Amino acid sequence: MSDATAPQAQTGGALLTVEKLERHFEGLKAVDGISFTVGPHEVVSIIGPNGSGKTTTLNLVTGTIPANGGTITLDGADIGHADTARIAEDGVARTFQNGRVFATLSVADNIEVGIHSTLRASRPFRRLSRMFLLRWIPLLAELYIAIIGTPASRRERREIDATISAEIERFEARLGPRRDDPAYSLSYANRRRTEIARALALKPKLLVLDEPTAGMNQSETAEVLRQLLELKAEGQAILLVEHKLDLVMSVSDRVIVMDGGRIIAQGRPEQVRRDPAVIEAYLGRRRGLGGEDLV
């Protein structure tokens, strides 16, 4: 049986360590002192009834909103107080529950936007942009490189093109023919694929996916599952929030179950599936998340 309070395996070597994380919205404790880890090549899923705090947890880990308490470390470095751009640079890339792409940009340009934060040769001195008095220096340098170019920036350009092509290739049949199409002309599923490709182009240490199959039909969901299994085989660490429990149970190394902002169970999929607290959360209160998949 899983134990929500037990320290997780391999905490010492964890990629992501979350401890006593808290976030409240006025009186509501959306995330109430949760602790968990994700290992360097682990796929960890967070499940739970609607409103249990899953997306808030992802928002905290990715710096989208600040925490009211607790710590978040990535590879041993504190990211709990960093902004989203810094966290992305440090190696956490995410997708959003409702799918966010730039509607008027092409598929290729949407993917490139993701890489922009990692550019070195084309964006020298970029850390100075955080300093109010000195931020004109990286701006001028970027402008010079954009107009004149340097051997390093041209090499980086070729690398960017190769990364974009590699990520489109991952979804070849779907995105290949649509590389230059604006995102607004894509199907919903292809917009979600573009968003995942954009996150992967960052070559993140941790890929954070918020309901990647939301709004997808059965065959599209099966395709996402195949792609997640491929990423897992490549050793990609993933933190996943997903309502489709068959997919969760097929892809996850560990499953965390939240209810009311707390972790009520965590463990291997087969342990969590049989946990009485989980069955109670899904079936006892009939919150309609396909709880029948758990028993």
Ligand SMILES: Nc1ncnc2c1ncn2[C@@H]1O[C@H](COP(=O)(O)OP(=O)(O)OP(=O)(O)O)[C@@H](O)[C@H]1O
């Ligand atoms: N910005 C906000 N302001 C006020 N309350 C919020 C805010 N964001 C989330 N909440 C509340 O916090 C709780 C947890 O929300 P959250 O979106 O994290 O749940 P969830 O488990 O992801 O739900 P779902 O499965 O429906 O996406 C809910 O009660 C929600 O209404």
